[in-house]
Amino acid sequence: xxxxxxQVTHLSKRFGKKVAVQDVSFSVQPNEFFxxxxxxxxxxxxxxxxxxxxxxxxxxxxxxxxxxxxxDPPEKRDINIVFQNYALFPHMTVYDNIAFGPRRQGWPEDxxxxxxxxxxxxxxxxxxxxxxPRQLSGGEQQRVALLRxxxxxxxxxxxxxxxxxxxxxxxxxxxxxxxxxxxxxHITFIYVTHDQSEALAMGxxxxxxxxxxxxxxxxxxxxxxAPVNRFVAYFIGNTNLFEGTxxxxxxxxxxxxxxxVGDVWGVCPHGAQALRPGLAVxxxxxxxxxxxxRHEPRQEGWNRVAGVVQDIIYLGVSTExxxxxxQGPTVRVFTQNLRPNGDHAEAITWDDPVxxxxxPAHALILPD
Amino acid sequence: MRKGxxxxxxxxxxxxxxxxxxxxxxxIVFSFNxxxxxxxxxxxxxxxxxxxxxxxxxxxxAIWTSLWIAAVVTVVSLVLGVLAANAMARYRYRGRLVxxxxxxxxxxxxxxxxxxxxxxxxxxVGLRLSALTIILSHIAFDVPLVAVLVAARMHQFDPWLEAAxxxxxxxxxxxxxxxxxxxxxxxxxxxxIFAFNWSFDAFVVTHFVSGxxxxxxxxxxxxxxxxxxxxxxxxxxxxxxxVEMGLVVVAEMLRRRGDAGEGWW
Numbered sequence: 001x002x003x004x005x006x007q008v009t010h011l012s013k014r015f016g017k018k019v020a021v022q023d024v025s026f027s028v029q030p031n032e033f034f035x036x037x038x039x040x041x042x043x044x045x046x047x048x049x050x051x052x053x054x055x056x057x058x059x060x061x062x063x064x065x066x067x068x069x070x071x072d073p074p075e076k077r078d079i080n081i082v083f084q085n086y087a088l089f090p091h092m093t094v095y096d097n098i099a100f101g102p103r104r105q106g107w108p109e110d111x112x113x114x115x116x117x118x119x120x121x122x123x124x125x126x127x128x129x130x131x132x133p134r135q136l137s138g139g140e141q142q143r144v145a146l147l148r149x150x151x152x153x154x155x156x157x158x159x160x161x162x163x164x165x166x167x168x169x170x171x172x173x174x175x176x177x178x179x180x181x182x183x184x185x186h187i188t189f190i191y192v193t194h195d196q197s198e199a200l201a202m203g204x205x206x207x208x209x210x211x212x213x214x215x216x217x218x219x220x221x222x223x224x225x226a227p228v229n230r231f232v233a234y235f236i237g238n239t240n241l242f243e244g245t246x247x248x249x250x251x252x253x254x255x256x257x258x259x260x261v262g263d264v265w266g267v268c269p270h271g272a273q274a275l276r277p278g279l280a281v282x283x284x285x286x287x288x289x290x291x292x293x294r295h296e297p298r299q300e301g302w303n304r305v306a307g308v309v310q311d312i313i314y315l316g317v318s319t320e321x322x323x324x325x326x327q328g329p330t331v332r333v334f335t336q337n338l339r340p341n342g343d344h345a346e347a348i349t350w351d352d353p354v355x356x357x358x359x360p361a362h363a364l365i366l367p368d
Numbered sequence: 369m370r371k372g373x374x375x376x377x378x379x380x381x382x383x384x385x386x387x388x389x390x391x392x393x394x395x396i397v398f399s400f401n402x403x404x405x406x407x408x409x410x411x412x413x414x415x416x417x418x419x420x421x422x423x424x425x426x427x428x429x430a431i432w433t434s435l436w437i438a439a440v441v442t443v444v445s446l447v448l449g450v451l452a453a454n455a456m457a458r459y460r461y462r463g464r465l466v467x468x469x470x471x472x473x474x475x476x477x478x479x480x481x482x483x484x485x486x487x488x489x490x491x492x493v494g495l496r497l498s499a500l501t502i503i504l505s506h507i508a509f510d511v512p513l514v515a516v517l518v519a520a521r522m523h524q525f526d527p528w529l530e531a532a533x534x535x536x537x538x539x540x541x542x543x544x545x546x547x548x549x550x551x552x553x554x555x556x557x558x559x560x561i562f563a564f565n566w567s568f569d570a571f572v573v574t575h576f577v578s579g580x581x582x583x584x585x586x587x588x589x590x591x592x593x594x595x596x597x598x599x600x601x602x603x604x605x606x607x608x609x610x611v612e613m614g615l616v617v618v619a620e621m622l623r624r625r626g627d628a629g630e631g632w633w
Contacts, residue, residue, distance in 0.1 A: 054531050074534040087532040091550045100546075104537035148536070 003066045005029045006051070006156055006188060011060030013046055020046045022212040024060070028156075033182055033189045035199040038209030039235070044192045045084075048158050051190065052081045064155060075104075079156040080149035084164060086141045088133040094120075094144050095129040101152040119147045122181070139170040143177075150181070156188045163198065175202055196236045200224065208232050226269035230366050233284035240290075240331045242283040246365070249275050253360050256283055260328025264303050266363030274367060282366045287332040289362035292321055294348060297357040304357040307331070309350055321348065323356055331356060392609055399606040404599060417603035427604065430587035437499060437583065438567040441506040445563045448507070449514025450556060454548075456515060457522035471516060474509035482509065483576035490577060497579030505577045506567040513566060514559040517623070521555035522548075554622040561619035565612050584608075 006028040013021040021043040028034045036044040049055040051062055053074035062070045069077055080101070089097050095116055102112045120126050123143045133141055142162060149157055162178075163171045179202055182189050193199050199206045200220045207217045208231075216228045227233040234241060244258035254275045256264050266283055268275055275281070291297060297304055310330060311322040321333040333356055348354060402414035421427060452471070455461075473482070486505045487497075495501055525548070533543035549556075571585035578586060588605070591597040 052535060054535070074531070075537045075539060079535075081532070081535045083528050083532060085526065085528060087526060087528040089529060089532070089547055089551075100533070101536040104542070152537075 003027075003063070005032070005065070006190070007061070007063040007066075008047070008051065009061045009063075011047065011050060011057050011062070013043075013050060013055065013057050019212050021050070021057075024209075024212075024214050026207055026214060026217055028188055028190060030155075030188055031182075031186050033179070033191065033202055033204045035203035035206040036190065036192045036209060037196060037199040037203075037206050037235075038194065040194050042209045043212040044194075044209050045160055048081070048160055048190065048192050051156070052079055052158050053077050054081075078154050079158060080152070080154040082145050082149045082157065082159045082162045084160045084162070086133075086145040088141055088145055088148070090133055092132075093129060094125070094131050094133070094136070097133070097144055098148045098151055100148060105152060115151060116147075119151060122184075123147055123177075138166050139174060142166065142174060146178070146181070150185060150187070153185065154187065156190060157182075159189060159191045161193055162191075164193075164195075171198075178202065200236070208235060210235070227284065227364065227366065228270060230282040230284070233282075233364065233366060238287050238332065238334075240283075240285045240287060242285075242329065244281060244283055246275050246277050246279045246281055248277055254365055256281060256363075256365060258283065261305055261325050264363055265301070265360035266303075266365045267361055268365040268367075275365065279367070284364045284366055285331070285358055285362060287320065287334040288318075290331065290333045290356050290358045292323065292333045292335060292348065293355050293357070294352060296355050299357065299359075302357045302359055303363060304355055305331075306353065306355055309348055309352045309354055312348075312350065321354075323354060325356075395602060395609065396606045399599070399603040401599075404596065417599040418607075421600045421604045424600065426582070427587060427591075427600075430582045430584045431604075433499070433581060434568050434584040437502055437506065438564045440503055441510055441567040442560050442564045444503075444507050445510035445514050446556060446560050448511045449559060449563070450518050450552075452511060452515035453518035453522055454544075456519045457525070458527065471512040474512050475516075479509075479572040483573040486573065487576040497577055497581075499581050501577040501579065502574055502581060502583065505573050506570055509570075509573065510563040510566055514556075514563050517559040517562065518552060518555050521552050521623075525551060554625050558619035558623040561615045565615065569612075 008027070009025045011021055011024045012019070024043075024047060026034075036047060038044050046055065050057045053069070053072055053076075056071060060070070061068055064078065089100065092100070098116045098119065099112045102115070107115075116129070117126075120128060123146070125140065125143060125147075128136070128140070128144075133144070136144065146162070159178075163174055166174065175198065178189075191199075191202065200223075203220060205217060205219050206223050207214045208223060209215065210231050216223060216232050218226075223232065224236055227236065230241065233239050242258045242261060242264070244256040244264065247255040247257050247263065249255075249272055252272050253265050253267055254272060256266055258264055264283060296306075305325050307323040307325040309321055310324045311320075313320040313322070316337070318334045318336050321335070322330050323333060324330050399417055400413050400415070401411055402416070403411040452467075455467070456471070483505075486501075486508065490497065490501050490504075529547050529551070530543045533547045534540070538546060569585060570583075571589065574583050574586060575589070582590075588601055591601050
C-alpha cells in the first residue's frame with residue numbers, strides 16, 4: 001500500500017557517545033507546512049539532514065509516498081534543502097545559481113530562462129540575474145536560495161532556520177511570502193526553527209523537540225493550549241509555572257496544593273485519569289488568561305489569590321504586571337491596552353494590593 | 369613608538385634589499401658587463417653573453433629537459449595534490465597522521481637526505497636512473513607543496529556548498545567539477561606555478577637521481593667548473609630569474625584573489 005507524503009519512523013542518530021536523535025517518528029501530509037521546533041542542539045537539524053540524505057541514520061526509515069528512501073543519495077531524492085547559511089554558489093550569478101538544479105535535470109535553456117525570469121518576478125528580484133551572491137542583502141540571498149531549491153518543484157522542501165540571520169521586520173515579511181509561496185507551489189514544507197512565534201505563525205502542525213526526542217506533535221492551538229508536559233508549556237509562549245501536589249480529583253478537575261499560594265483548581269489537558277492524590281505536578285497558567293483587579297473577584301468557581309504589584313511593564317499592545325503572591329512566588333499577568341491612553345481601567349500602580357484570578361480550565365496540570 | 373616602527377621597517381627593507389634583491393640585481397647588471405670577470409670596473413654594455421648562451425646546444429637541451437620534466441611533474445602533482453588537499457580538508461580517517469607526516473616532508477627533511485633516500489629506493493626496486501626517476505622524485509616533493517597550498521583554500525571553503533550541489537542533483541564528481549573546482553581554481557593555478565618552479569629549480573634531489581640526464585640546474589653546476597662559462601651562466605640565469613619572479617607574482621595574485629573569496633571572476 002502506498003502512503004502519500006513523508007514518513008519518518010523510529011529514526012535515531014548518535015555522534016560518538018552523544019545521542020542526537022532518539023527514536024523519532026512522524027508523518028507529514030502532502031502540501032503540509034510542518035515545523036520542527038526546539039532549542040538549539042535538540043536534534044532538529046540532524047533530522048532534516050537525514051531526510052535530505054546528507055546524513056545516514058543509525059536506525060529507522062525515511063519514506064516518501066510509500067517508497068523507502070532512507071539510504072538514497074541526496075541527488076536521487078525529490079527533496080530539496082534551503083540551508084541555514086543559504087549556501088549560494090559564490091562563483092555563480094543569481095541566474096546560474098537558480099538554473100543549477102534544472103541544468104542537472106537537463107531542462108532546455110529557453111525553458112530555464114522563462115522559469116527563472118518568472119520566479120524572480122514573483123520574488124521581487126527582477127533584474128537581479130547577473131548579480132553575484134556577495135552583492136545581495138541577507139534577505140535577497142535568502143530568496144535566491146529559496147528559488148534555487150523550488151524551481152524544480154521537489155515534492156518536499158526542507159528549510160533549516162531559513163530566516164534565522166535576518167532582522168525582525170524582514171523576517172516577518174518573508175514569513176508571509178513563504179506561506180504564500182508554499183500555497184502557490186503545493187509543496188510540502190518541513191521547517192526547522194528554534195523560534196516558537198515563527199512556528200506558531202507558520203506551521204500547520206508543529207513537532208516540539210527536546211534532547212533528541214519529539215515531545216508533542218499538534219496544530220499550533222493544541223500545542224499552546226494543551227501542552228503535554230512542563231517543557232512544552234514553558235518553551236511555547238510565556239507561562240507561569242508552579243509546582244504542587246494533587247489533593248483530590250473531582251471529575252475532570254483536580255485540586256492542587258501549591259506552597260505559599262494555596263489550593264488551586266486546575267484541569268489536566270490530556271485527561272484526569274493519570275491524576276491521583278499525592279502526585280507531584282506542575283501547574284501552567286498563561287499570563288493572558290489571568291485577570292487582575294483591585295477588588296476581590298466574584299466569579300463563581302475561579303481561583304483567586306491576593307498579591308502585591310511588584311512591577312509594571314508597558315509593552316504597547318499590552319501591559320505586563322508582575323504580582324507577588326503573599327511571601328511566595330511571583331506571577332506574570334498580561335492585560336490588553338484597550339483604552340485610548342493605554343491605562344488599565346482601575347489604574348493599578350506599584351505596590352497596590354490586588355487580586356489575581358483565573359478559571360480552573362486555564363490552570364493546566366502537567367505531570368513532571 | 370613611531371620611531372620604533374620606522375626603524376623596524378627600515379631594518380626589514382634593508383635585510384630584504386641587501387640579502388635577497390641586491391644579489392639578483394648585481395647578477396642582472398653584470399650580465400650586461402663586457403668582461404669575463406664578475407666585478408667592477410664596468411667595462412661597457414654588451415649583449416654578447418646572451419648571444420653566446422643562445423649559441424650553446426647543450427644549454428638548449430638542458431633547458432628543454434627541465435621544461436618538459438617540470439610540465440609533466442606539474443600536471444601529475446596537481447591532480448594528486450588536489451586530491452590530497454581534499455582528503456586533508458574534508459575527512460577524518462585512519463592513518464591521517466602518517467599522511468600529514470608525508471605532507472610535511474619537503475618542508476622539514478633536508479633535501480640532501482631526500483635525494484639520497486630516493487636514490488637508495490630506486491636502487492632497491494631496480495629502477496634505472498633516467499628522466500623517469502627525476503620525474504618521480506620531483507612528484508614526491510611537489511605533491512605536498514600543491515596539497516598545502518590548495519588545502520589552505522579548502523579550509524575556508526563552505527562545506528555546505530558541496531552538500532547543496534548534491535541536493536540539487538549532482539553526483540559527488542559533478543559537485544566537485546561544478547562547485548569545488550571553480551572556487552579553488554585560483555589556488556590550484558597558483559600551486560601549479562609554484563610546483564613548476566620547484567621542479568625546474570630542483571638541484572640537490574635531481575643531482576642524485578638524474579643518471580645521464582642533464583637538467584638546467586645540473587648544467588649550471590657543471591658549467592661553473594670552467595671560469596669562461598661564468599658570464600654565460602650569468603646571462604641565462606638573469607633571464608630565468610626574471611621569468612620565475614614574474615610567474616610567482618602572478619601566482620601570488622591569484623592566491624590572494626582566491627582567498628578573498630572572489631573565486632575566478
